[in-house]
Amino acid sequence: MSLVGSGADHWDDEGWRRTVTESFATVGADGPQAEQVAQETRYLQADVTREEDLRRLLAACGGRAVIYFALPPTVTVRACTALSRIGVPAATRLVLEKPFGTDAAGARELNDVLTGLVPEDHIHRVDHFLGMSTVLNIIGLRFANRIFEPLLNATHVATVDIVFDETLALEDRAGYYDGAGALTDMIQSHLLQVLALLAMDAPPSMDALEFRDRKAQVLRATRPWSEDPAACSRRARYTAGTLGGRSVPAYAEEKGVDPARATETLAEVVVAVDNWRWAGVPFRLRSGKALGVGRQEAVITFRLPPRVPDGLTGHERPNRLRIGFGPDRVALDVNINGPDDPFVLDPVTLEANFGQGQLPPYGEVLRAALNGDATLSVRGDTAEQCWRIVEPILAAWRAGDIPLEEYPAGSDGPSGSLLSQPG
Numbered sequence: 372m373s374l375v376g377s378g379a380d381h382w383d384d385e386g387w388r389r390t391v392t393e394s395f396a397t398v399g400a401d402g403p404q405a406e407q408v409a410q411e412t413r414y415l416q417a418d419v420t421r422e423e424d425l426r427r428l429l430a431a432c433g434g435r436a437v438i439y440f441a442l443p444p445t446v447t448v449r450a451c452t453a454l455s456r457i458g459v460p461a462a463t464r465l466v467l468e469k470p471f472g473t474d475a476a477g478a479r480e481l482n483d484v485l486t487g488l489v490p491e492d493h494i495h496r497v498d499h500f501l502g503m504s505t506v507l508n509i510i511g512l513r514f515a516n517r518i519f520e521p522l523l524n525a526t527h528v529a530t531v532d533i534v535f536d537e538t539l540a541l542e543d544r545a546g547y548y549d550g551a552g553a554l555t556d557m558i559q560s561h562l563l564q565v566l567a568l569l570a571m572d573a574p575p576s577m578d579a580l581e582f583r584d585r586k587a588q589v590l591r592a593t594r595p596w597s598e599d600p601a602a603c604s605r606r607a608r609y610t611a612g613t614l615g616g617r618s619v620p621a622y623a624e625e626k627g628v629d630p631a632r633a634t635e636t637l638a639e640v641v642v643a644v645d646n647w648r649w650a651g652v653p654f655r656l657r658s659g660k661a662l663g664v665g666r667q668e669a670v671i672t673f674r675l676p677p678r679v680p681d682g683l684t685g686h687e688r689p690n691r692l693r694i695g696f697g698p699d700r701v702a703l704d705v706n707i708n709g710p711d712d713p714f715v716l717d718p719v720t721l722e723a724n725f726g727q728g729q730l731p732p733y734g735e736v737l738r739a740a741l742n743g744d745a746t747l748s749v750r751g752d753t754a755e756q757c758w759r760i761v762e763p764i765l766a767a768w769r770a771g772d773i774p775l776e777e778y779p780a781g782s783d784g785p786s787g788s789l790l791s792q793p794g
């Protein structure tokens with residue numbers, strides 16, 4: 372395997388090799404193969420939107436290139452359009468990062484360009500959440516156990532919450548984030564992928580076609596909870612505050628932010644999965660930045676038992692299955708009789724904690740791309756569906772129909788919530 376770097380900037384080979392070696396070291400890749408790749412890597416300065424530059428690059432890569440577009444989406448589209456004019460060898464694989472387009476129509480256009488170049492299963496739309504061991508645990512937990520899957524439907528489940536609250540603030544990412552916001556950055560992409568894993572039907576195998584078909588099916592059934600976006604979405608942005616002992620400026624004051632854009636740093640959206648299994652169960656998705664507490668988990672809250680025998684008293688909370696995305700954890704809240712009065716109930720949590728996966732999430736999805744396995748990549752139709760789901764909400768937000776609330780950095784977010792309480 373060889374690595375060819377390319378970009379508009381100038382790098383001499385020595386500086387480039389040093390950077391690659393250092394990057395490998397940060398992820399602990401120091402075996403002989405990594406060493407060889409770092410020693411032999413080359414860098415070609417190129418404008419990847421120009422055909423002659425692309426020809427040079429393709430020649431340097433040989434016939435089985437895996438091209439990773441670490442570029443802003445608009446530049447990726449121009450590079451792919453230029454590539455489609457000159458064609459690529461049949462074995463080429465394309466790897467792209469989100470956002471895939473900026474709406475359903477844009478995603479469709481991008482998909483048309485990409486599938487004009489290579490077949491769909493040679494396109495790897497990277498969503499690193501699909502490489503998180505904890506997110507992938509959902510599949511084993513659901514489909515390799517007798518006890519959960521029969522209960523995962525509207526008869527037994529009251530609500531599903533998918534939450535990714537971060538303590539990180541903007542962290543100098545205005546160039547990308549200010550044009551995206553929490554809804555596009557997290558919900559349209561990562562959290563809808565998690566929803567698909569939680570709500571999809573069991574695939575007969577983990578084959579890319581079967582697995583991605585089941586995800587696509589459930590996303591096609593997903594829509595905003597209400598036709599009125601105000602009834603099923605909230606947006607907010609952080610103001611100045613203190614986080615982990617350091618002062619955080621208001622989002623609007625961060626370097627590179629255009630305050631007139633009204634970009635949200637926290638988004639909450641309720642969606643319905645409109646099929647027999649999930650009809651009537653709200654799926655509540657939330658993600659926010661600069662919050663006081665990082666809470667990153669999916670919580671399935673079950674309905675209460677139909678009847679608890681008279682004489683059993685005390686704390687009675689719904690059963691909850693929690694799948695933590697960091698720290699990695701699966702927990703089940705149950706009520707038992709407890710150690711004291713045998714007829715007074717006690718809440719207990721059955722819990723399993725895991726170590727990290729063998730590779731970091733990006734490593735997992737990249738390994739799949741290099742091995743030519745599309746299972747963990749977002750299929751083109753799915754990317755379009757994810758835009759279709761959030762579009763009415765995005766439109767209402769852009770039109771200013773829903774107020775942009777505020778919360779101080781370091782707080783729990785704006786008061787009240789569309790989500791159930793953590794419990």
Ligand SMILES: O=P(O)(O)OC[C@H]1O[C@@H](O)[C@H](O)[C@@H](O)[C@@H]1O
Nearest residue numbers: 499537539548556557561697732
């Ligand atoms: O916790 P992780 O793996 O970095 O994932 C969260 C990040 O995911 C990225 O895709 C988002 O752009 C970031 O805004 C977010 O912070």
